[in-house]
Amino acid sequence: MHMTLIDPEKQSPEGSAEIARKAGKLGTDAVMVGGSTGVTQENLDGAVDQIKKAVRLPVIYFPSGAKAIARHCDAVYFMSMLNSMNIKNVTGEHSRGAPVIRKLGLETLSMGYVIVAPGMKVGEVGEADLIQRDDIPRAVGYALTAEMFGMDLFYLEAGSGAPDPVPAEMVKAVRESVEMPLVVGGGITEAEHASALVRAGADIVVTGTLVENGAFESKLKKIVTAVHRA
Ligand code: 1GP
Numbered sequence: 001m002h003m004t005l006i007d008p009e010k011q012s013p014e015g016s017a018e019i020a021r022k023a024g025k026l027g028t029d030a031v032m033v034g035g036s037t038g039v040t041q042e043n044l045d046g047a048v049d050q051i052k053k054a055v056r057l058p059v060i061y062f063p064s065g066a067k068a069i070a071r072h073c074d075a076v077y078f079m080s081m082l083n084s085m086n087i088k089n090v091t092g093e094h095s096r097g098a099p100v101i102r103k104l105g106l107e108t109l110s111m112g113y114v115i116v117a118p119g120m121k122v123g124e125v126g127e128a129d130l131i132q133r134d135d136i137p138r139a140v141g142y143a144l145t146a147e148m149f150g151m152d153l154f155y156l157e158a159g160s161g162a163p164d165p166v167p168a169e170m171v172k173a174v175r176e177s178v179e180m181p182l183v184v185g186g187g188i189t190e191a192e193h194a195s196a197l198v199r200a201g202a203d204i205v206v207t208g209t210l211v212e213n214g215a216f217e218s219k220l221k222k223i224v225t226a227v228h229r230a
Contacts, residue, residue: 001029002029002223007208008039009043032077037064069097086127109153139156143178160186171201176201
């Protein structure tokens with residue numbers, strides 16, 4: 001699957017809906033809404049409401065903490081940054097958000113989330129002890145941890161805007177070690193990146209930055225097609 005990540009801080013709610021509409025037409029399978037900084041309850045609700053009006057795709061909240069919760073989304077990634085050095089990113093924000101999520105009756109998708117170098121903004125604000133790009137055993141160890149904890153998904157993140165995606169060899173080793181669905185994102189800007197990652201075993205490929213540039217359609221089309229064909 002291909003998922004399009006939309007950061008509600010980067011444009012108006014109508015702008016977010018327009019991106020979702022275009023991405024939907026090009027075949028993206030779901031929309032994720034979130035960002036590492038600048039997400040407020042107001043811009044989040046605005047974006048989710050407009051996106052829901054514009055497309056029939058699943059809209060999943062990709063949170064950075066408990067300060068805002070997308071009450072009108074279809075599901076929430078209940079994600080733990082397993083390699084954060086700050087406990088609030090591992091279970092702390094969760095303990096504050098969980099009662100609200102339960103009250104709202106939202107569906108949760110539990111996810112082990114790890115940050116691979118260079119990590120970019122999310123590595124910084126998440127205080128991640130980055131997995132070095134050649135440290136495949138550490139990535140495999142975290143994937144097994146997520147699986148043994150019973151999590152639904154495992155996400156290998158290079159960071160939004162990373163110059164290169166997570167190495168395909170790392171994805172392959174993780175794929176060979178666990179059966180859970182594998183999400184890969186950060187720095188995927190070319191169809192070749194997407195097909196190499198899917199061939200290595202990624203189940204879900206996420207792109208975000210790409211759609212922040214006005215004329216993204218032809219690039220996105222190539223990436224979505226590469227994901228579906230690989
Ligand atoms: C960020 O993995 C996503 O969480 C998307 O990264 O913005 O580099 O596509 P990009």
